[in-house]
Amino acid sequence: MRAYPGRMPDRPDDRPVILLVAAAHADAVEREFRARYDRDYRIEPVTTARAALDVARDLVAARTPIAMVAAERRLPDGGAVELLHQVPAVVSTARRVALVAGDEYADALDEMRAALLRRDFDTFVGIPRGARDEEFHTALTELLSEWGWSVARPTVTATDVVAHPGDRGAAAVRDLLDRLGIPNRTLDPGADEARAVLESAGPGAALPVVRAFNGRVLAGATPSAVAEAMYGGFDSIPDGEIADVVIVGAGPAGLAAAVYAASEGLSTVVLERDAIGGQAGSSSMIRNYLGFPRGISGMRLAQRSRVQAGRFGARFYTGRPATAIEPGPAHEPEHHHVHVDGAQMCARTVVLATGVTYRRLDVPGLDDLVGAGVHYGAATSMAREMADRDVYVVGGGNSAGQAAVHLAKFAGSVTMLVRRESLAETMSDYLVREIAATPTITVRTGTAVADGGGDGRLQWLVLREVGTGELTKAHADGLFCLLGAEPDCGWLPGGLALDGDGFVLTGRDVPRDAWTGGRPPASLETTLRGVFAVGDVRAGSMKRVASASGEGASVLPLVHAHLAWLREQEYREGGPS
Structure with a gap:
């Protein structure tokens, strides 16, 4: 393995992995990544597409998070487009970047743009030709930042939430904090780290208890109380x-x-x-x-x-x-x-x-499960909890499409339920294409939710065909409702x-x-x-x-x-x- 100045010593660690796949420009690519990211990410270089997929499978099996796969356009056994298209089947949450050599950039533009429209990868960038290529690193850090917010658990927390598992009030508070971009963690009341928070709240404090980034401690916290405590009463x-x-x-x-x-x-x-x-x-x-x-x-x-x-x-x-x-x-x-x-x-x-x-479904059995598998809005903070589960998204607008694409990075399956006959009637074309290119998303048009329920949380839905009225029952772990808009006037x-x-x-x-x-x-x-x-x-x-x-x-x-x-x-x- 090559050594570069300033490189951290080889050691077992839990840093997220950046998987580099490069051959002709391998030295330049690895040098550039190690110079900027070696402290916080484990750089794993390979030279072929086959090796990249094998390493990715091994990392997934070892439960090692993969933050990014960056692949050179031309590889000995294929190219970046073909490889990065296959990556989601191994690890759906990794960000995918195609690297294009400078002397190929002009000729590669049409190919790269077409692949981007098909959502074969997240972005493409030119391999730096010299020092301080900040445009290159801006593209990478934006993707890594977005991965860190939506996928990784925060390594540094600004706000602590003390609550029992499954606490709906705590879930609502976490959703608010994630929407505000505030790193947070949830602590079990019996954990050692929770003791100081509970002591600050006083004896018998109602859960959830929240310690905000400004030091304020709220007992029986609600999203509105947390918002007011953080940004001005x-x-x-x-x-x-x-x-x-x-x-x-x-x-x-x-x-x-x-x-x-x-x-x-x-x-x-x-x-x-x-x-x-x-x-x-x-x-x-x-x-x-x-x-x-x-x-x-x-x-x-x-x-x-x-x-x-x-x-x-x-x-x-x-x-x-x-x-x-x-x-x-x-x-x-x-x-x-x-x-x-x-x-x-x-x-x-x-x-x-x-x-x-968002309009309400007006299904009594589901209204009782809001916060326990049923959510109004994208609820991005809940996506990680949908790992390998069966999820439904109700709605055919852009918000519903964005939610479905995001959930598909985690869930085993995502089914979109749309009353109209086509997504194209209400959704931007780029999202329609992205949904079509995501194999774990199924779109059911002319379909509505008729009923649902579960023992303490969502477990099943009854779906109705709008045209025929036919009812079918389906297993469901999550339901995200983005049903269109009505004003609050x-x-x-x-x-x-x-x-x-x-x-x-x-x-x-x-x-x-x-x-x-x-x-x-x-x-x-x-x-x-x-x-x-x-x-x-x-x-x-x-x-x-x-x-x-x-x-x-x-x-x-x-x-x-x-x-x-x-x-x-x-x-x-x-x-x-």
């Missing part, structure tokens, strides 16, 4: 403060609005009832978002956006839903009141970015116009009898002056992450215009007090 809202803009909802639309509002010097507050990132934050991989050619997880996108908004000065308050908007009276039009349970926020403008919620004031499906009307879609002076509201403005709607909650929106982000950015000129109008009104009434 509503009780800390200063009395009498009037924000330039209060954004209700921290999905892509709300986060984009926060970034642009705060960056332009507006005092900006974001209210979020759940995890920052909204539904998009639970997407395992978004591949068609502008600027991320290798894709980005919803969690990473939300995490980066939150940090970006925070650096500009936006403040986040999480864990409680907004319950009402009280419009400013005619004699005091300069601000509205946004209410949450036990607190209120005054705002000169309000941006509604509350998104949508029941809390909004009566003067705010909604369409027949409950989405917020804006601009020219507002009924003419609600126009002012014969003119409609501004494009994203509701029937309440100074209250805007962006993203999925808005009637007529595209229901895509990119379009929601675009609307969040586009609302800022309208906010500025309303603030200018308020200043003009104040001036006409005698100037500032």
Whole structure:
């Protein structure tokens, strides 16, 4: 075996493996990987595709995690495309990278792009020709980061959850933490490491007990209590403060609005009832978002956006839903009141970015098993627990497709249940192709869930053929429901116009009898002056992450215009007090 400067000594260890498959450029490839990754990963070099598959099988048999398989385009017994296509049959969670020599790159582009569309691998990169090829390493570290978040157990924890196995409350808390990108671990109450956490919570503390990264210890923890403890309690809202803009909802639309509002010097507050990132934050991989050619997880996108908004000065308050908007009276039009349970926020403008919620199945037997095999949303934190199990995904949109592809990396089988006759009616083409290329995913069109149950957790489903009404019973270990969208607008004031499906009307879609002076509201403005709607909650929106982000950015000129109008009104009434 070759030796390189700085290489760690050979020793048995539990580091995840990066399997390198290279022949003609073996020395350059191994040198590049060892220089950057040898501390945290075990580098295993081989020279042929056959040897790579044999080593991978041995590693799997030994329960050694494989983080990545990187293969040179040309090998003595084949090539990267053929090899990497076979890797998921051995280890479905490893990230797959094709390595292309510089002198072949131009000629290989068409082949590589076609293989990428077939999902034969995750990405392809050029083999570095010299030192400090940061583009090469950016591609690799992004994949390794995504593997570490979605597959590996955290080696460093920021938050501890003490709970008995199978605790549904603890599972909900872990799902929140994973969506926030916070490394966490679950400790059995009898474990030595749990003792200090339980002592901090006090005698007789109700489980689950959570010790957050900021040191706070919560007994009987709920997701909302954990969210509020980590990102700002509503009780800390200063009395009498009037924000330039209060954004209700921290999905892509709300986060984009926060970034642009705060960056332009507006005092900006974001209210979020759940995890920052909204539904998009639970997407395992978004591949068609502008600027991320290798894709980005919803969690990473939300995490980066939150940090970006925070650096500009936006403040986040999480864990409680907004319950009402009280419009400013005619004699005091300069601000509205946004209410949450036990607190209120005054705002000169309000941006509604509350998104949508997944529809419920309305099957009583399954409602009793939510958190015990039945989940609404992608629940990416549950994927590892579905290893080798039979899983069902209900829904035919992009969120359902992303969930199915992610679950297929772990589950023995994934069955998608779709009421329509084709996925292509409601799903992006790249996801339809990816699903078709994943052998462990089966798509059943024209099928719905009629019943289900189990002894303490999900064990079976009854499926109904939509066309014939025929019923069949199937074994099921997990059910993930992503059934389409409905808005959560029941809390909004009566003067705010909604369409027949409950989405917020804006601009020219507002009924003419609600126009002012014969003119409609501004494009994203509701029937309440100074209250805007962006993203999925808005009637007529595209229901895509990119379009929601675009609307969040586009609302800022309208906010500025309303603030200018308020200043003009104040001036006409005698100037500032």
